[in-house]
Amino acid sequence: MQSPLSFTHLIEFDIEPQKQQALVTALTEQTERLAREFPGFLSASIQASEDGRRVLNCLQWQTREAGEAAFRSVENGEENFWRLIQKHRAKAVTFGSFQVLRNIERSLDGALHCPWVNPAQRAIPEGDTHYQKR
Structure with missing residues (x-):
């Protein structure tokens, strides 16, 4: 297997629509604390389904260990994860852990950034990860 670029936790909550906004707020606060306190944090997103029944928390880290x-x-802190689930009455919670092997991003200037793990495979010069918009 190729070396991962990063590591991602995906956590999906199944909740009642009236609880969605409160859960989003709680996850935002928790995620901001993790970003400040733990080295290796890269990014996070908190997404809400249009029907109000699901919330997806995506946290990306430099390494699995981080x-x-x-x-x-x-899990063990004062505002622990299990209390958060109970407080917001989540009906179900699904966890997923993934290694990021490819990452494609668009920069503010519209260019695509595609850091390939093996540049030789794609005939891309070593270190060149920037593609101009066509």
Whole structure:
């Protein structure tokens, strides 16, 4: 397997629509704390379904170890993850852990950035990860 570029936790909550905004607020506060307190944090997104019944929390870390250390603190901390689930009456919670092998992003100037793990495979000069918009 190729070397991962980063590590991602995906956590999906199944909730009642009237609880969605409160859960989004709680996850935002928790995620901001993790970003400040744990090295290796890269990014996060909190997404809400249009029907109000699901919330997706996506946390990206430099390494698996960094993500797992942060999650352990959430499991055991004062505002722990299990209390958060109970407080917002989540009917179901699905966890997923993934290694990021490819990442394609658009910069503010419209160019695509595609850091390939093996540049030789794509005939891209070493270190060249910037593609201009066509």
